[in-house]
Structure formats: C-alpha cells, structure tokens
Amino acid sequence: MTIMSKAIRVNIGGKDLTLRGDNEERIKKSVREVNLQIQALQQSLREQSTPTLSLLAALNIAERYHDALDQNSQDVRFVNEELDKMTQYLERAWRQPLP
Amino acid sequence: MGPRNLPQEQPQQLFEDAPDAQAQKAQAELEATVLRFWDTVRKSADVIVTLRQENAILQAQVQSLRKSETELQSRVQDFLERIADLETRMSTAQGSVVHHQEQIASPAIAHERQVVSNVEAAPYQPDNDELNARAHDATERAQELMLARELEHEVEVRSLRKNIDRLEDELNRLQNELNEAQGQLTDHKVISQQLAFVRTELEARTKLLQDLQITLEENRNQRQLDIFSSVVQPGMAPAEMVALASRLDVLSGRISSLFGIS
Numbered sequence: 567m568t569i570m571s572k573a574i575r576v577n578i579g580g581k582d583l584t585l586r587g588d589n590e591e592r593i594k595k596s597v598r599e600v601n602l603q604i605q606a607l608q609q610s611l612r613e614q615s616t617p618t619l620s621l622l623a624a625l626n627i628a629e630r631y632h633d634a635l636d637q638n639s640q641d642v643r644f645v646n647e648e649l650d651k652m653t654q655y656l657e658r659a660w661r662q663p664l665p
Numbered sequence: 666m667g668p669r670n671l672p673q674e675q676p677q678q679l680f681e682d683a684p685d686a687q688a689q690k691a692q693a694e695l696e697a698t699v700l701r702f703w704d705t706v707r708k709s710a711d712v713i714v715t716l717r718q719e720n721a722i723l724q725a726q727v728q729s730l731r732k733s734e735t736e737l738q739s740r741v742q743d744f745l746e747r748i749a750d751l752e753t754r755m756s757t758a759q760g761s762v763v764h765h766q767e768q769i770a771s772p773a774i775a776h777e778r779q780v781v782s783n784v785e786a787a788p789y790q791p792d793n794d795e796l797n798a799r800a801h802d803a804t805e806r807a808q809e810l811m812l813a814r815e816l817e818h819e820v821e822v823r824s825l826r827k828n829i830d831r832l833e834d835e836l837n838r839l840q841n842e843l844n845e846a847q848g849q850l851t852d853h854k855v856i857s858q859q860l861a862f863v864r865t866e867l868e869a870r871t872k873l874l875q876d877l878q879i880t881l882e883e884n885r886n887q888r889q890l891d892i893f894s895s896v897v898q899p900g901m902a903p904a905e906m907v908a909l910a911s912r913l914d915v916l917s918g919r920i921s922s923l924f925g926i927s
Contacts, residue, residue: 659710664721
C-alpha cells in the first residue's frame with residue numbers, strides 16, 4: 567500500500583514553509599516545539615539574530631535527542647538486567663534441592 | 666531503573682507539553698511492568714517448586730508401588746503353588762478315603778448292590794404298598810448297616826485303647842527297671858570305691874604278714890642255733906603269732922565273702 571504524503575503549510579520562526587509528510591499531527595507538534603524553543607531563546611537572547619536563535623534551538627533539540635537516546639540505552643540495560651535476574655531466579659527454583 | 670535527569674538539570678526547558686513528564690510517565694510504566702513481570706516470575710517459581718515436590722512424591726510412590734507389585738506377585742505365585750499342592754494332597758486323600766471306605770463296606774455294599782439289582786431286575790409293578798415296604802426295608806437295612814459300622818468303630822476304638830493301656834504299662838515297667846538299674850549303678854560305684862580301699866588294706870596286711878613270716882623263720886633258725894649256744898634271745902611268743910595268724914585268716918575270709926572271691 568502506498569502512503570500518500572501531503573503538503574503541510576507551517577510557520578517556523580516567522581517563515582512560512584510547505585512541508586510534506588505522512589503524519590501531519592506529528593509534524594505540527596514538532597513545529598510547535600521548535601517555535602516555542604525559538605521564542606524562549608528570543609526572550610533570553612534579544613540581541614541575537616533569527617539564524618543564530620534557530621541554530622541554538624536546533625542545538626538544544628539535538629542535545630535533548632541524545633539525552634533520550636541515553637535514557638533509552640539505560641532503560642534497555644535495566645530491562646536486560648532484570649530479565650537476567652528473573653532467569654536466575656527461575657533457574658534456582660528449577661535446580662535447587664528440594665526440602 | 667536507570668537514573669533520569671531532573672527537569673531543572675536539563676540544559677533548556679523549552680519544549681512543549683513537558684517532555685520530562687512524559688519520560689517519567691514512561692519510566693513509571695516500565696517499572697510497573699517490570700514489577701508485574703517479577704510477580705509473575707515469583708509465582709512461576711513457586712509453581713515450579715510445587716511441581717517438583719509433587720513429582721518427587723509421585724516418583725517415590727511409583728517406586729513403592731512397583732516394589733509392592735513385585736512382592737504381591739511373588740506372594741500370589743506362592744499362594745497359587747500352595748493351592749495346587751493342597752488340591753493334589755486333597756485329591757490323594759479323597760482317593761485314599763474312598764478306597765478305605767470301599768474296603769470296609771465292600772461286603773455290605775455288595776449286599777446292597779445285590780438288593781438293588783434284584784429290585785431293578787424285578788418287574789415293575791406300581792404297587793404302592795410294595796414300594797413302601799421295600800423302602801422301609803431299605804431304610805432298616807441302612808440303619809442296621811450304620812449301626813454295624815458304629816459298632817465296628819467302637820470295637821476298633823476299644824482295641825486301640827487297650828493297646829494304649831498295654832503300652833503305658835510296658836512303659837511304666839521299663840521306667841521302673843531303668844530306675845533300678847540307675848540305683849544299682851550308684852551302688853556299684855560305692856562298692857568299687859570300697860573294693861579299692863580294701864585291696865589297698867589287703868596289700869598292706871599281706872606285706873606285713875610276709876614280714877612276720879620272715880621274722881618267724883629267722884627266729885626258728887635262731888632257736889635252733891640257741892640249742893647249741895645256750896643263749897636265750899628275745900623274740901615273739903608262739904601264742905602271739907598264732908593270734909596274729911588267726912586274725913589274718915578272719916580278715917581274708919571277710920574280704921572273700923564281701924567280694925565273692927572263692
């Protein structure tokens with residue numbers, strides 16, 4: 567089945583853009599987060615230009631992305647450790663001498 | 666659960682809809698899921714242990730049942746062999762009893778058979794009186810036969826009792842003889858001891874007698890010499906020697922009479 571991407575008109579940092587994507591809701595949500603990031607930077611860094619604010623916003627988002635990746639790795643490691651403990655627990659129940 | 670950075674530690678808290686709150690919610694869901702899985706694992710371990718215990722019990726019961734089955738089979742086989750042996754012995758005993766009864770009752774049975782054959786050979790006459798008479802006669806004969814058998818049995822019992830009494834008398838007599846023999850044996854031992862003592866005494870007296878005889882001979886020779894020498898030597902008086910000799914004779918006679926020595 568072919569998913570038809572459609573054109574989505576958005577405004578990022580005061581600039582109108584037409585994007586194409588399969589998940590319009592997700593795209594709009596991401597655009598909203600980028601605009602919020604830029605607006606927050608404009609309030610704290612009033613003397614900076616729009617391209618600079620856009621770069622800082624992109625840097626913050628990338629940093630957040632790596633935080634999410636690290637957290638995901640930690641979660642996967644945690645689940646694996648718990649599964650190993652469960653396996654050992656079941657092994658003991660299976661092999662331990664009966665009273 | 667892996668540590669997560671607190672919201673205030675994030676470099677920029679600028680995202681919409683509190684992404685850290687979402688991460689914390691996901692973390693809580695993950696922890697809850699892991700805890701539920703732990704509960705399932707613990708219950709599974711309990712089930713495993715329970716199943717292992719039940720399996721061990723069942724294995725022990727199977728072993729016990731197999732052992733009991735073997736023992737029961739051996740006992741059943743033993744019972745079957747004993748039953749077969751008893752059946753064989755019973756059939757042998759029944760054959761012996763039948764043979765013995767035939768031997769005992771052969772004259773009476775032959776007579777009864779003769780009567781029956783005579784009755785069967787007689788022409789059939791549906792006379793109730795005659796049949797009743799025959800039945801009465803047969804009953805009387807059977808009763809007489811039973812009485813005769815009882816008498817024979819009583820006679821046999823009496824004969825056996827007589828034999829038993831005779832055997833008891835014989836046994837008592839033998840017991841008395843045995844007691845007497847034991848008494849004589851005891852007396853014989855005492856007499857043997859007395860005989861040994863008397864023999865010793867006799868040997869001593871005999872030796873004394875021989876010494877006296879030698880002394881007597883020497884005295885006689887000395888007297889014959891004294892006739893020529895006119896020297897009187899001290900010695901045993903003749904009367905004393907005669908008394909000693911008579912005592913020895915009496916003692917010898919007592920010994921001979923005591924042991925029957927001629």
